[in-house]
Amino acid sequence: MEYTSPVEYNEERIHAAAVYCSDGRVGEHFDDFLKNGLQLPRYDRVALPGGPARLAGYADDASHQQAVLDELRFLIEAHSLNRVVLIQHQDCAFYQQRLGVQGETLHHMQDTDLTKAAHVIRDATGLTHIEGYYAGHSAKGMRFQPVPLDTDNSASPATDPAPKHT
Ligand SMILES: [Zn+2]
Numbered sequence: 001m002e003y004t005s006p007v008e009y010n011e012e013r014i015h016a017a018a019v020y021c022s023d024g025r026v027g028e029h030f031d032d033f034l035k036n037g038l039q040l041p042r043y044d045r046v047a048l049p050g051g052p053a054r055l056a057g058y059a060d061d062a063s064h065q066q067a068v069l070d071e072l073r074f075l076i077e078a079h080s081l082n083r084v085v086l087i088q089h090q091d092c093a094f095y096q097q098r099l100g101v102q103g104e105t106l107h108h109m110q111d112t113d114l115t116k117a118a119h120v121i122r123d124a125t126g127l128t129h130i131e132g133y134y135a136g137h138s139a140k141g142m143r144f145q146p147v148p149l150d151t152d153n154s155a156s157p158a159t160d161p162a163p164k165h166t
Contacts (some may be wrong), residue, residue, distance in 0.1 A: 050094030
């Protein structure tokens with residue numbers, strides 16, 4: 001069947017990419033956060049199971065990590081990216097099933113992996129504007145919280161994406 005999307009095509013690039021998990025249950029939330037929370041419409045998407053975990057240096061994932069890094073480097077060069085947003089999400093099956101971790105350990109590992117992934121990206125590409133977020137379920141949908149990245153001279157301080165209205 002043929003289909004025409006009514007969404008207007010805008011050729012301007014936003015020069016940012018997001019790395020997140022493929023999990024379809026949270027895809028719309030990620031999109032909403034990037035577009036409306038961070039004001040990054042049309043950002044480049046690097047979606048794969050586990051998201052930032054795939055860049056966090058797990059030894060048995062090394063060849064795949066190199067492949068993901070190559071793809072990210074391509075986007076950074078071809079699309080002149082200057083900013084990368086890394087997002088982890090609650091109950092990620094990659095951690096639960098592939099890495100066998102659960103509960104609080106899982107959340108802690110995910111936060112730590114954001115810093116590891118930021119280091120890997122910075123070392124491989126030279127890009128320094130990298131931010132990390134954790135998306136958790138809440139009664140109202142999904143809550144995205146900045147995760148401070150422990151990187152030397154990179155990682156701009158996480159900023160509150162949504163201005164508060166009083
Ligand atoms: Zn996941």
